[in-house]
Amino acid sequence: MDEKAFLKLPRVLISEPLRSKLSDSAIVLYSYLLSLYELSVKNGERFRDKNGRYYVVCPISTVMRLLNCCNNKAESVYMQLENQNLISRKRQGLGKANLIYVNPIVESTVTYAKNALDQCDNIDSENAKITSAEMEKTHTIKNDYYQKDLNNIYPSIRYEDVIEDIRNQIEYDVLSERDYGGVLDEIVNLIADTVTSDAQAVRINQIYIPIDKVRWRFGQLTAEHIEYVISSLEKNTTEIRNMRAYLLTALYNSIDTLDTAALYGA
Known part of the structure; x- marks a missing residue:
């Protein structure tokens, strides 16, 4: 794993109204899925469905390791993103992982105030810091x-x-x-x-x-x-x-x- 790799965090995720509707874990997961989406686009046809849409693969077990949480919480985090129409999941069945479509954050995706994007540019850097214990746990998964x-x-x-x-x-x-x-x-x-x-x-x-x-x-x-x-x-x-x-x-x-x-x- 590249130690210099990092996740891109869309600033709109930490501004209202999304900030009050998403947990820190949901914000981290969306950023992670967004990075996978970029890889899917780079890989071309391999992660593209018959309708031409790119998708990512991220099983619940991967989310559990990423967020250091149990099954129920991982599913809950996915539901948060689905409720805000940030992602959609397509079940394949037969032991295959779900296909996950990462939706762009635009006004048609969730309801924003007209100046939401402008407000993002003026966010105080202190407000953009995520300091909860849950966020800290996503960086270090303890063996015990x-x-x-x-x-x-x-x-x-x-x-x-x-x-x-x-x-x-x-x-x-x-x-x-x-x-x-x-x-x-x-x-x-x-x-x-x-x-x-x-x-x-x-x-x-x-x-x-x-x-x-x-x-x-x-x-x-x-x-x-x-x-x-x-x-x-x-x-x-x-x-x-x-x-x-x-x-x-x-x-x-x-x-x-x-x-x-x-x-x-x-």
Whole structure:
């Protein structure tokens, strides 16, 4: 990673009325998506749809790492940008990441005062500083994050509540409308069994991994990851002797493999 790289922050994002409608995280994410959009334009046809519109790929798991947050907050930040018509997302399904269209900030995109852009030029430099603790966390992701924020990922105590939390997290109602058979419920139960386990470590792909780290990664799972795992299972042509172990490894690894697949069009 280029240490000299930086994000462009459109000044209109930190002026009214947008400033009062967007969190610091939403401002950072829009700036990040804007930088990805510029890369998409440079790459030409690769990130251009059939209608000629450029798009970017930025899965929820990437946003979680960027903002150092859990799944629910990452989705909430995306919703802020959508509510202000700064972005639009197109669901692809089948384990593929959403296509994200970054909309320009113009009067037709959100409602501005007539002199909004002029006011931006006169913003006091002190007002343009973002000093919240949340902004500071976006620059440094601590290794022990999963230990501190674990309770925010799975706050429930009862097993039934954990099942419900997981279903909400992965958009179970949407996934259940597809012909996945019993594998979807098997995955939900596997995740619940794992995150409620009293074991100190979980064996994944022949390696014992601390249970807290596994819980944290499972807290990042989205509908896209579940679709990706099921799609990979359907494409598998080798004999699976231990389905539970296979799914456990696939779920754990999907956090990284889905990002890679999205970037390289796999």
